[in-house]
Structures are given as C-alpha cells and as structure tokens.
Amino acid sequence: MTLSRLAATLSIAALSAPSLALAATVFIPEGSANSILMVDTETAETLGRLPGLEAIHGLAGAPGAKYLVAGSFAEIDRAEAAASAKPEGMSQDDHEAHHAKRDTSAMPADKGLSLVTVLDAETRQVVQRIEVPGAVHHTAVSPDGRFAVATHPAGDGISIIDLETLGFRGFVPTGPMPNYAVFAPDGGKVYVTNTGNGTLSEVDVAKGYVTRNMPVGEGPEHLVLNAAGSAAFVADSDGGKAYRVDLASGGVTDTYDIGGELHGLGLSDREGVLFVAAKGTDRLVSIDLATGKQREASLSPAPYHLTTIPESGKLMVSSRAEPKVWIVDQASLTASGEIAIQGEGHQMVVLP
Numbered sequence: 160m161t162l163s164r165l166a167a168t169l170s171i172a173a174l175s176a177p178s179l180a181l182a183a184t185v186f187i188p189e190g191s192a193n194s195i196l197m198v199d200t201e202t203a204e205t206l207g208r209l210p211g212l213e214a215i216h217g218l219a220g221a222p223g224a225k226y227l228v229a230g231s232f233a234e235i236d237r238a239e240a241a242a243s244a245k246p247e248g249m250s251q252d253d254h255e256a257h258h259a260k261r262d263t264s265a266m267p268a269d270k271g272l273s274l275v276t277v278l279d280a281e282t283r284q285v286v287q288r289i290e291v292p293g294a295v296h297h298t299a300v301s302p303d304g305r306f307a308v309a310t311h312p313a314g315d316g317i318s319i320i321d322l323e324t325l326g327f328r329g330f331v332p333t334g335p336m337p338n339y340a341v342f343a344p345d346g347g348k349v350y351v352t353n354t355g356n357g358t359l360s361e362v363d364v365a366k367g368y369v370t371r372n373m374p375v376g377e378g379p380e381h382l383v384l385n386a387a388g389s390a391a392f393v394a395d396s397d398g399g400k401a402y403r404v405d406l407a408s409g410g411v412t413d414t415y416d417i418g419g420e421l422h423g424l425g426l427s428d429r430e431g432v433l434f435v436a437a438k439g440t441d442r443l444v445s446i447d448l449a450t451g452k453q454r455e456a457s458l459s460p461a462p463y464h465l466t467t468i469p470e471s472g473k474l475m476v477s478s479r480a481e482p483k484v485w486i487v488d489q490a491s492l493t494a495s496g497e498i499a500i501q502g503e504g505h506q507m508v509v510l511p
Contacts, residue, residue: 183200185475187484187498189501189502190232192500192501193214194501203496207283209283216230217297218506221304224301224302226286226307227283228276228307231294235273266330267316270292272290273295274288274290275309280510287325295318297338297506299340299342299349300322301349302346304322305321310338310339315337318330331367335353337351338353339382347365357395358375359391359404373409379395380396381421381423389405399418402415403415415451417435419439420437422464425474428467433445434465436463436476437462438479441457442458456492460479461479464504466509473487477500477507479503484498484500
C-alpha cells in the first residue's frame, strides 16, 4: 500500500471511529427571526429559543468561557441605543452602573452603530449590550474568554471587546470588507479575512493594531485554524478555492480547487479532513489534507454555515435557501436528519 493511500485510509478510519461524544449544545443564530435556537447535539432535540436578538448573524463562544457574544447585522440610531432596554431581572441602578461605556476617542465617528449582545453562557441571560461601530457580520471569542471581536464589513475593520469589563475596547482597521475572525490558541492574536482586497490580517488584540497582512485568494471569507495555531484554512468564496496558509511564513502552501461559490469551513477532530460548504453548486466537499483528495455529496439547497460536532463524527450545516440545518455524517457526507429553524442559520457555536 502506498503512503498516500495509507494516509487516505487512516483519515477515513478516523472519521469512522466509534463516537465518544458527550452531551453538548449547538446555538444557531436565526438571522431575520431575531433569535437563537438551542439544540442538543446528541439527540437533535430543541432545548429552547433565545428571543429578542435582532438580526443575529455572528455568534461566538469558547469551551469554559463565561460568555456568548452575539452581533447584530442591523444598524440603529444613537437615540435608540441610549434607550436600549436593560436585561431582564436587572435593576435600573445596576443597568446604569454596568451599561457599557464606550471609549469615545476610540469609537470611529464616521461609522454606523450597532449592538453586540453578551449572554451568560450558562444561564443564557443577557448581561450586557455594547455599542459598536456598524453592522456586525461575524464574531469570535478568545479561548481564555478574555476578549471578543466583531467584524464590520461596511466599516473596513473590527471591534475589540473586553469581556472582563464588558466594554468596547477599540476599533482596528484591517482592510476592505472584513468578514470572518478566529483567535489564535493563546488568545493574543486574532486573524481576520478581508474580502475586499484578498488578505488575511493578523491583529495584536491587546495592543489593538494589525501586525501583518497576508495575501490569500481573491475574496477570502470563512476561516478556520488548526488546534496548534500554525495553519489557517481559508475559503475564497467567489474564486471557488480553499487555501492553507502557513502562519509562520504567511504564505499559501496548498490550494484546493473546488469550484462554485463557497461558504462555511470545518476541520475534523484529528484535523486530517477539511469540510467545505459549496453553496453555489449544492455540494458538501471533504478534502483529505494528507493527499489533497476530494470527496463530495449533494446537499441541496445552498449549504451555508458549517460546524463540526466534536468527537461525534457529525457536522451541522445550515441552508441559505430554506429554514433548516442538516445533520451530516462526516465519513459518508450523507444527511442523517434535519432540524427545522426559523429565519436563516448563521454562525453556529457548539459548547459542552
């Protein structure tokens, strides 16, 4: 048996290994339905819905982190922000004392205004609403739960949020149309795709500036890092390609030609397989990273956001065209079930 065939065999075997999944919850932002749906990843049963969250596209958390961070794609006027309702169960005095005080010197005056909602990851209660400069597409939370970021495609930068003080920390220009953000494992850096100029920005979070920009594709969007933080995998949406970027050198080391419009990405538990939602061609594609070999299955219509369910052998993939999320077997790429949702399924988060 050749080494390449052995690697491919081992990758499939790893995907087919017995499930060691523990109970977890997937949080599904429902976009225009103004809510977040909670689903048990093992049983696919609905656990509840968090209402009153307007146009939630971005949602992020981290295992063990205290908060979930939800970003709204809707912009508001400043009078509306000042009159925003206090979280349920909080006294008016506490609301006024804890309402996020933005740094007016750091908040860009020429941007729009939107809200990031911070929720307690355990109780699911809203604990803070924070003003940020413009509509939020995606969010990210650092592995240590210290910081969050929100991308602003119309504002050409990201907001940094301090999750210890629950306040706006600053705005960092990254490039035209920043789309997706993922933290490095140590939480000190965050990587941001800039769709408008084909770059991947590395941002020093504590200092609040871009340390370097790395060219990658034509219009990079979704992004995933390996566990070591040594490589980033990037979906070039309109270019129909995915790329592996070596984060030490900043260079593209592998290119995967998939075709059609791409969207969500995910890595298998042992990181031997990259999954890609090929939205424009109604396919789910897996790529063996050792050999570059691709497999695909029809998934229609319009596979959109994608998240892997750790130690389960499953994926969850939303549809951009219909209100549902597929449960997909990683080894066979076949859908084993569907979850009915409201609105559209955006940036999903899985937490134990």
